[in-house]
Amino acid sequence: MLRRTRPGWLLLLAVLSAGLAGPTHAVQPVSFELDVQPLLTSTGCNAGACHGKQRGQNGFQLSLLGFDPEYDYHAVAVEARGRRLSHGAPGQSLLLQKATAEVPHGGGRRFTVGSAEYETLYRWIEQGALRRLPGEPTLQQVELVESQFSLLPGQQQSLKVMATYSDHTQRDVTAQTTYLSNDATVVSAAADGTMTAGKLPGETAVMARYMNRICVAEVVIPQDEMVPAEFYADLPRNNFIDDLVYAKLQKLGIRPSEPIDDATFLRRVSTDLIGRVPTAEEVADFVQSSDPNKREACVDRLLQHPAYVDHWSNMWADLLRPNPYRVGIKAVFNYDHWIRQQFRDDVPYDEFVRKLVTAKGSTWHNGAVTLYRDRRSPDEMATLISQLFLGVRLECAKCHHHVFEKWSQQDFYQFAAFFAKVKHKGTGLSPPISGSEELVYVGTSGTVKHPVSGEVMTPRPLFGELPESVEANADPREALAAWMTTKDNDYFAGVQVNRLWAALMGRGLVDPVDDLRSTNPPSNPALLDALVQHFQDINFDNKQLLKTIALSNVYSLSSLPNESNVGDRLNYSRHYRHRLRAEVLMDSIAQITETPHSLSGMPAGSRANQVWTHRVDSFFLDTFGRPNENQDPPCERLADSTVTQALHLMNSSDIDARIRSDSGRAARLAASDLSSAEVAQQLYLTIYSRMPTDAERQYVVEALDAAQDKRRAVIEDLMWAMLNTPEFSIQN
Template sequence: MAAPASVPTCLTLPKLRDLMRLRSIPQLVFCKVILVAGSVSAFSAEVPLHQQIDSLIGGGNQQFEKEAAPLADDATFLRRVRLDLTGTIPTVEEVQAFLADTTPEKRTLLVDRLLASPEHARRMQYVFDTMLMERRRDKHVPAAEWRNYLRKSFLENKPWDTLVQEMLTVDGTDEKTRPAAKFLLDRELKAEVVTRDLGRLFLGRDLECAQCHNHPNVNDYLQRHYHGLNAFLSRSYLFKDPKTKKMTIGEKAEGLVTFTSVFTNEEGKTAPRMLDLPEIPDPEKKKVLYKVKPAKNVRSVPVYSRRLQLADAMTNPANLAFQQNIVNRLWAMMMGRGFVEPLDMWHADNPPSHPKVLALLTKAFQEHDSDMRFLLRELALSKTYQRSSHVSADAEFPEEVNFGVGLLKPLSPEQLAWAMMQATGVTEKTLASVKAKQVKEDAKKGTKQADDPQWQEEKLHEALKGNVTSFVTTFGKVGAQSSRFDASANQALFLLNGPLVQSWLTPSGTNLTARLKKLKTAPEIAEALYLAVFSRLPEQTEIEQVAAYLKVSQDQPDQGLPQLVWAALSSDEFRFNH
């Protein structure tokens, strides 16, 4: 099975699904692949949220269930939810055990187990680091400290509003809380950067084009919206501590925000505000304006801080856009697209596809104190999430926006790295090594510690983070993230000839190619390959394809199996969560 000579042109998602229906070992495929509150229908409090979601998704269309895809089989569901909630594919043993399990509630038990695992916290660390920092280069807060802060927050299941409160109130002076200041410090408090990102990432509205005038294309985005956000931070500035040489945040006690439209020359001014919510006026001036007065090499601290009003205003229940935005983003994470797309272009002319579902989820999210784990659980248990991405060749394919079919999601660089290491046996080998080392170094407590799931996850991540970084460097993109799949020649070459991936394919110890080499028959090899790479059993036609390939490659035994594994890892079925 030779490597592809060239990279195919763009394939649409439906075309990719057509390929996946064939379920053959394909060549390497690269392609380029908004909220108003709706009324919530009355449901009994005894009806689980995930069932309410499914009732509303159909929108009263009696044909919906007939047109929608059926539930995915157990193997597909296991792989999908493992990738979405823990960032990697299941082990062969997990697949075999799940397929053999006849417990009716096994999917619910699986979701609960994954959400409680340390791998889930790491997965959410990756997701929110990418969402909030967009792979920017470090400036003032090391990425490792920030990511550790995120991971610990998700281990604690910290509510979303609490997490945002911390990020927007810290000033960087306390070493214990400094990592949370990365959101503001690494943007250097530049008005045009911070204001835009506050709107995009926390409110779902990209207000950049409303800085100098009302948005020319979006009637909902006004100049006062942009400057109302900017007013929270307009008095703040970066201060370099003369002793530690570290940047922190200082603030002045005075300063107004005024603006002039470059189109109409109309002037305006605003106090801090969230979109169309009331302005937050400064208190009456007092004789003492500062706790720490401005001076040379002194970080000034006012008695009244506009910046400290930002977190309270952002997370205030009256600011519905804040809650709706995170619900939309978590839905997109699980389902493959948001109710509003793009995620940061929420306005009247780009409304949510399912306003009632969004309103239902937002209300439930608020009632559960912004518990992201709760929301992810309900999404994962819904039929909407569990639908197959496959339909019969003669079926009319449901529209993607209706969520009547499972949507393909390209693996993130982190997911791709961990999935490849899991499939090829790198993860298993590394974990065995770190556990053996711990037992050897600590005769009394080593075994107990080595069996602790959180210890295992942390040690495994530490040992393999360099590999993950290599994937992020090659496949990651700086800036706003997209659900589109854009690939480059460098990425193709990384998988085709890169020494890292090639080293995983060379038979060694108990890795996948070494295990395949010990098997005698084509059916055995096909089953072991498909369980390890695709998390499912092969179909008869796939067994026959493997047998045919082994026959033509028997003259090159040292290259045949590595190329077979490479082809599977490079396939569209592996590269997407489906």
């Protein structure tokens, strides 16, 4: 303990004395924070799998990735009477003997005797294990000397990382930096910062982390083929989206797929915007129309269609709808009604968020209040609000400095302090019923304390400053909402832009859609920035943004790859195929078979997109990815197809009964005066939203003509077979 309280001149004397001990160890003074802690981080000693985990390892705990230097110094040099260090014989220090595996160590050998790491720790112990040097500078910035790379397949390139300190000095910290590639199959990153390009064209980001500072290298492996600039100049363009996507494709040497025809466009935009396939009549009218602006007119019509409200409300319910067993059925019903009403009223996105964040009143009169009935503590609200409306996943910073970002515990609890005064009045929760009314209001008191220091946190945003127009004594949430929804906050617009882009394009510019961070960069930063600016310029109008995306030429590219873009997963050189949402599939089957749903707790004829709680039983919806009712929001649905889904389509008694219903489409077509060719056309327009090919038409006609009095059975079999094809269930 005395070593920690030495005056500065005694520390300097100890350093000089240690330097006179002999030529083996240089007189360069060693600091814990500048030299030792980076070494503990780079060798993995304070990683989550070792001494950095919550309870440490074998009685020795360090802060995760070195976010708390004071705590770590005490653990290494002071804790347990300093038994880990031997100042008289540094080589006998337990810290060195464990790290070099001279004594048994669960973490194995971290470095060898005589290595640079060993020499640094040896000198530090020999010099008296100094906490700080006199006039020691602090770390200010870490950056890559070069951050943009274009590599050939198999090529290697070394990263170089420089740290800048408060005294304007710089250090090469490449050897003490940790590296992680976002996609090691594209580019791998070795422990020494050497990147190795894979065999195939692609792109990814490589994170370089030195202490709690992070920088990112963007690496591209372009196509071998050189595409003439004229090729991209001649591509059709409808708006700025096309310009920015083509600019990226030109950089990578990727050729986009061919454009789709009108029938495919109508099916794609209908399922994307209103959550159902178009009818046969809608397809026929659209394809036959000669109006040069028919696609824009179609998008405008769909955005005003009543099904738009249900489709997008249902998507937002995944992000907001809580467990009904926890908060109560009536609260969930009111919450769902409130969400749908916002879409009916075309409420701008910023106003929608402000209403949610500042909600107060009765859970039986203001559905938005259910948000606070479910998340009842400031820390719970902080993680939900930051992820949903800023795309910042703060959960890690609740316990320690964020591993992949700049957010600290201080940032987390200052953000949580905005919700410190939220109060609840009523009987509270009583799962699995929770049927009572509850009032949510803002009290006059309430604090959030830092879990380590005990300091009472003042509400502060994650970055920037609160608007000056907000009253100091007002509801703190009002200040938070004002800061979040300002047009200066690109995170707010960015996460919603990314969410809508992913819904229409099959993949977000940032993936996952609500994880915006420097170590997870967008695949096209210029495009994301332009979309954010556009969303802000149109005053956060969701419909207008959807229209802009849907009318871009990029949206109308085919999902069929060419030789150039078959490996592209990030740059929208083709449309990325994805399975239709569970509700879209279920409603489309009901529409195609002309058999309405019968859903418990719902009016007769209700669509799946109108279901207000996941407690409404549906094996079909559960099979195709509807979130479990016990899962906490926000819920991310997996778009992957499964064997269970394929088996359900083939064997479902409900689907079979719909197809064979006496009041269904198959029975109606069989009893009609339509010719075999006309029946074939109706089936393909209804199920695939396109005309049949000559071969397809001929096959159906021959099958129907041969059936004679069994025409209905053939139509039923054809419908069953078509509903079981990827062309029906996959968005092309």
